[in-house]
Amino acid sequence: MATPLPTFRYHPDPLATGSIVKSDAECEICCAVRGYRYTGPAFSQVVDEVEAVVCPWCIDDGSAAESLEATFAEPEGWDDDVRLDVIDEVCLRTPGFHSSKRPQWLDHHGDAAEYLGRHTREQLATRGPDAVQAAKEAGEGDTYVLFRCTDCSEFLAYVD
Ligand SMILES: [Zn+2]
Ligand SMILES: [Zn+2]
Structure with a gap:
């Protein structure tokens, strides 16, 4: 049986958001083929983005x-x-995500919010009226980066 993916408090479903995908590539850190790899960005001080095959573990x-x-x-x-x-x-132990601007992680109530993925207007509607309202307050756009406060469950969004 496959090992279940680790749980990320601030990125609860990285398969759904596309930040982790199934892959047979070997992880460059642990040198194992774990069946999944990370697709999001890794920012370094030296070069802007590091390209590497990294597993979720x-x-x-x-x-x-x-x-x-x-x-x-x-x-x-x-x-x-x-x-x-x-x-x-x-920043160090949670899968990140690509967006058109430098990705920004939203926070609420003194805690980081959980990342729910990029959403079109149609996809926002499936999250309910509160998500639609959060997007409305974020401004005009085609795609929204959606978060939810882990404390009060309020949706937070910005235009991608
Ligand atoms: Zn690994
Ligand atoms: Zn909150």
């Missing part, structure tokens, strides 16, 4: 971020009331 245990000297989300621009260990968990 090496993201989960922090070894991928450490070996690549990279982050999977932007460590800058967080609200002052978000704890550093939360920012570390998102």
